[in-house]
Amino acid sequence: MSWAQRAARNLLPLSREQSDLAVALREWRYEGGFHDLEAPNEDCELCDHPDIRYQFEIRNRFTDTRLQIGSECINRFGISATSDDGEDLDAAGTRKKVSRDRRALIEEARKKRLITALVALSQADPEFRILSFIDYLQDRGAFTPKQLVTLLWRFEKVRVPVDVRDFTLTIRRDREKVQLLEMADWQIGRLMPAMSPSQRQFLAEAKKLKE
Ligand SMILES: [Zn+2]
Structure with a gap:
């Protein structure tokens, strides 16, 4: 049929x-x-x-x-x-x-997965101060390079599975750009799936200047 x-x-x-x-x-x-x-x-x-x-x-x-x-x-x-x-x-x-x-549906689902992951992390890791991260997420809809590296490390430590692509990185402020550029290559590599095309381009150009 x-x-x-x-x-x-x-x-x-x-x-x-x-x-x-x-x-x-x-x-x-x-x-x-x-x-x-x-x-x-x-x-x-x-x-x-x-x-x-x-x-x-x-x-x-x-x-x-x-x-x-x-x-x-x-x-x-x-x-x-x-x-x-x-x-x-x-x-x-x-x-x-x-x-x-x-x-809108896909975006809503992504946010829900993020919050679920953060809650799972706060249950598994008593040192994790979830509220400040959730506040930040609601405020800016994204995390700074330092925050995201910390988060990914903690997720891995307590074995809460996450998809890095669900996260959004922000480097709008100068100090956030500096944070990113000062990171080790392996750290930057971990953040890569959360980066937008323009952020990847910024990174590539900054690297070229360094050489
Ligand atoms: Zn149909």
């Missing part, structure tokens, strides 16, 4: 239009409801695609039925999103809204 056939089988019984998928699809809107299941373990309720983690909710304007579907399906089936003031968006506007919402 093709994805269009599967979509027709799932959507038509819940729509006012009973036979033409393209017509039925026009009854549905993505109005901005979405959630993160935290693991890819649901099927798309429109096309049956497995392993959906981020569910986007579409609603039928006539029957008020809702389906939880994958974000790609909104674009693939040409379902319209509605803007914040309730207007229908065109295809480009819908794509923009869907990808913005998807980014």
